[in-house]
Amino acid sequence: MAEAHSAVAFSFAITHEGVHVNYDREVLHVIWHSGVRSWRRSIRRVVNSVRCGVFPATLSSLALTITGYNAMYLTRDLHKSDIDPSFGLIDLLRRHINLDEPVKGIVCCTVSGFAVWFGVFIFMKYTLRTLFLYKGWMYEARGKGRTMSVVSRLWFLAVKMMTKFSRPMLYSYQGSLPRLPLPALDDTMKRYLRSVRPLMDDENYERMQNLALEFQKGIGKKLQRYLLLKSWWATNYVTDWWEEFVYLRGRSPIMVNSNFYGTDAILLRPTRIQAARAANVTHAAFLFRRLVDRQQLQPIMVQNTVPLCSYQYERTFNTSRVPGVQTDKIVHYGDSTHITVYHAGRFFKMPCYYKGALLTPRNFRCYQFERILADESVPEKGEAYLGALTAGERKPWAEARMRFFRKGVNAVSLDLIVERAAFVLVLEEEECDYDENDPSQLDKFGRTMLHGKGYDRWYDKSFNVIVMKNGKIGFNAEHSWADAAIMSHLWEYVITKDLIEEGADAPVMGHLWEFIMVEDIFENGYGYFCMCGFSPFVVECIQVIDNSFKVAEALLNDVDxxxxxxxxxxxxxxxxxxxxxxxxxxxxxxxxxxxxxxxxxxxxxxxxxxxxxxxxxxxxxxxxxxxxxxxxxxxxxxxxxxxxxxxxxxxxxxxxxxxxxxxxGKGIDRHLFCLYVISKYLEVDSPFLNEVLSExxxxxxxxxxxGQTNRMDxxxxxxxxxxxxxxxxxxxxxxxxxxxxxxxxxxxxxxxxxxxxxxxxxxxxxxxxxxxxxxxxxxxxxxxxx
Missing domain, CATH: 3.30.559.10 (Chloramphenicol acetyltransferase-like domain)
Structure with missing residues (x-):
């Protein structure tokens, strides 16, 4: 494989003639802008965290409160007023603060104003959390000719009033959302038995009733007490165990068994040019990431009033599932300025920023994707099927990672270029399309998105974007980091940005200034088009790759x-x-x-x-x-x-x-699942839970x-x-x-x-x-x- 272009940014040498300093201005510029971008992101995150932390209050209300207190108190002598807006707090502070006037008065007024504002903020925050506990509106019929109850209408009005003067950011509501309630054991037992009644004859149903009653009166009470303790302590008594035991501890292949897929708009396509579609989609995906990073993405609201939890958005990009012998882990990196591109058996590192600015679709197409598609270099030995490691059994992949990717060039390439990438984009060499006269074409499209060839995806990545040769697109997403609704939101943004707002091929060239800029980047720059740099794999590693591919191939060939x-x-x-x-x-x-x-x-x-x-x-x-x-x-x-x-x-x-x-929060299965996990921790056996969890x-x-948002009409x-x-x-x-x-x-x-x-x-x-x-x-x- 061709290696990435490298350059020395700074060097010096000491000779008999003195010290000679050699540096490269272009690379130092890149380093400078990279640092500036990182600091800006850090500062923005701190500011946004403060703004979200004080929601539903605002920082502007804090400033107004402090200013108002100072103005009212310091001018009361002028107006000859006896009104003390702090109810004596300012005078109390004045007796204990040893400063000269007017500094003493300003400090006391500021502290008093902040104290009052903070009290109102805490009241609003917990009032909003209490309001969100009410779920009666969920059970009321809605629609034409149906009216909501008086209680629910008053509740909606109260929620609207509490958030009327605040513009929520993506994570603004997180501190106001209530904890998931723990159902009563008796209620869950009744719901479970009712749910299995149509599946069992009288004899089996009576047997299950006896098992449930024995569990409820016996070990179930102890397990429920432990789970109640967790529900008080943890923000959510289910999520961490669900991610660990359902997803990360699974040792079977995640391809087909866990990963899910999404497809393109089947009736419309802005271009048949593969590089142009890839450019538009990549640009749109990074715009979505920017909205998430800056928290400018509006949280999804039910009935335009009740927010949904947004924590899963944080791991959409720069995230990989890392294999372990017994359990995997989700690794999220703070930032990434590149994506990994897979084409014709080769991995490419494709930078997407220059001097802190996101490249345009034109730049992506002309100087990135088209160069990758035109590159005829041969994959290194073992590289083409490398993705099969992520498609096979988890334990062999974990052992191979520790053995063959612990150090050396391939370890660096795997970590820095593949796993730290914002996402993976696959440039397919085949075509798929929708044909109303040939339903098998749509089936083929779905299979390509679900599993591909079993080696041409990086299934551990949070998501892979697949771009077909004729411009059709789709994605394959890993499931442990988030549920389908999050990927659907991203995909809805990408599709609407591409089909409605962009709506055409990325032109070959734009304005003169852009031509000069891209020439500076790619013709005179350093390595903005570079390859992954995997070195040839040893025979033992290739054997593990082949074994994983055989497992993946058998699995995908069995999919109907x-x-x-x-x-x-x-x-x-x-x-x-x-x-x-x-x-x-x-x-x-x-x-x-x-x-x-x-x-x-x-x-x-x-x-x-x-x-x-x-x-x-x-x-x-x-x-x-x-x-x-x-x-x-x-x-x-x-x-x-x-x-x-x-x-x-x-x-x-x-x-x-x-x-x-x-x-x-009144479901059956997550409650029983958590009771089962506790029983395993306590090493107690429950015939009831064993049977329920094995069904x-x-x-x-x-x-x-x-249509989670109003972007697509x-x-x-x-x-x-x-x-x-x-x-x-x-x-x-x-x-x-x-x-x-x-x-x-x-x-x-x-x-x-x-x-x-x-x-x-x-x-x-x-x-x-x-x-x-x-x-x-x-x-x-x-x-x-x-």
């Missing part, structure tokens, strides 16, 4: 992925039926699965708990007593349409209540969020609809289904399963979903006619 685009109707008809779109789709999935498998099974739907501090996800169990009754009625020819509609409304209502409970989720579902830009994203199957004999409500008339389903399973077939299940949605539409139309 189907992307189904439903255009008969979308959320428009669901709203006319006065049903929650999410509940409607979940009932369609229950009907489709029953027809496909001939039975009901444990179903997982991801819900967020970001209404609470450091919240991540909770499980909704869509397979309920009500949903099972409706499905059976749909399969019973003697059932009337009116009966089926009534049962469907009841099932959707129960599902919506379960979703609301999960969002409000397979044969139908794992998730809704991809769409699908009414004005209908071609900007995204197909969303998906994930691999959770159970060997089950389905993974991700869906997105892309518009009033469009739905996308990403259906994954394993080819090795004799009971699953993704294409067959897609047909079952299509039939279920059609039957539900006909059901309502028939009921309305009658």
């Amino acid at each position: 992925l189907r992307l189904y685009m439903h255009t008969l109707y979308g959320k428009g008809l669901m709203k006319k039926c006065r049903l929650s779109p999410d509940a409607y789709i979940q009932m369609a999935l229950q009907l489709a699965y029953f027809r496909d498998a001939g039975k009901f099974n444990l179903t997982y739907e991801a819900s967020m708990t970001r209404l609470f501090r450091d919240g991540r996800t909770e499980t909704v169990r869509p397979c309920t007593i009500e949903s099972a009754a409706w499905v059976k009625a749909m399969e019973d020819k003697s059932s009337t349409d009116e009966d089926c509609v009534a049962l469907l409304r009841k099932a959707c209502g129960q599902h919506q209540r379960g979703y609301q409970d999960a969002m409000c 397979p989720w044969r139908l794992s579902t998730s809704q991809t969020p769409h 699908l009414t004005k830009n209908p071609d900007c609809i995204s197909a969303g994203g998906g994930f691999g199957p959770v159970a060997d004999d089950g389905y993974g289904v991700s869906y997105i409500i892309a518009g009033e008339d469009t739905l996308f389903f990403h259906i994954s399963s394993k080819k090795s399973s004799p009971v699953t077939d993704s294409k067959r299940f897609a047909r079952q979903i299509e039939k279920a949605l059609l039957d539900m539409k006909n059901l309502f139309e028939s009921a309305q006619k009658k």
